[in-house]
Amino acid sequence: MKRFVNLISLAFLSWGLLNVPDSQASVTSPLDGVNAFSTATDDITDLPDSPQAQRAAAKQLTIPSSSPIPLEGYRWPSRQITVYMATQDHQVQAAFREAVKKWNQTKAVHLHWIKSRQRAEVIVTDGDLQTTGNSNVGYVTSQLGSTETQFNPDTHAMIRAKSTLDAAKLRYVNRQYRDHVAEHELGHALGLAHAPEDYQSVMIPRNIRRGISKLDRQAIRNLYGLN
Known part of the structure; x- marks a missing residue:
């Protein structure tokens, strides 16, 4: 009998805004990333005999070292x-459609x-x-996106994923930033994690400056066995 373990990795992308006088304020959209792991279940959870779970259990995958x-x-x-596409929000739809297009251009997937x-x-x-903060010190952290x-864990194969954007918070940024x-x-x-040391990577957890970089492309191609 194959062992089925329901593990959900949660990755959050968030920004922090510090309350300062208008004369001193500047919009830099600082971002903080938080990684958390949970066994909580939601609507991406599959039963052990679902097609997605069966595919994930069929073969052990090799992950680059x-x-x-x-x-x-x-x-x-x-x-x-x-x-x-599970959203009716036009801006979020446009952002995800553009993101799919950009990842497809890597030729990895x-x-x-x-x-x-x-x-x-x-x-x-x-x-x-979720929005968290301490009004006493004037700092609030608001999540812009999350992925579950x-x-x-036996085969290193993904079963299902759900990526969420906070449409209300992303109203305050331009289209390119949403993308x-x-x-x-x-x-x-x-399958990519946060890249806190690479300021050019789209996977940096703060101050995203550009889209998918050359190293992002190389990493995703390595992950899927193309380099």
Whole structure:
């Protein structure tokens, strides 16, 4: 009997705003990233006999021991990955569509849209993400995006993932920045971790400056066995 373990990795992308007088304020959109692990279940959870879980249990995958960008330690069994759009928010839809296009341009994976949520491997949506802070010191941290990834720890294979953008908070940034946040979250959904030391990477957990970098491309291709 195959062992089924329900593990969900949670990765958050957030920004912090410090309350200062208007004359001193500047908009730099500082971002903080938090990694957390949980066994809590939600709507991406599958039963052991689901098609996604069976695929993940079928074969043990090899994860590169070194990478130019940190890896989560798991990936999809196939380079063909299905995605379901679960949001009606037009700005979030546009951001995720652009992010899918950009990751497909790496030639490492092919993300393609399907109309069945049940059959999808990756679900992209919007949501009201948690805001934390201490009003006494005037610091508030607001999550812009999060990704929950369910995986099989025995085979290092991903089962399902859900990437969420906070549409309300992202109203305050331009379209290019929303696109980069979506690229960041899909990077987690593909198996990339935060890259706190690489300021050019889309996986940096603060101050995202650009989209998918040359090293991001190299890392995702290495992860899926193409380099």
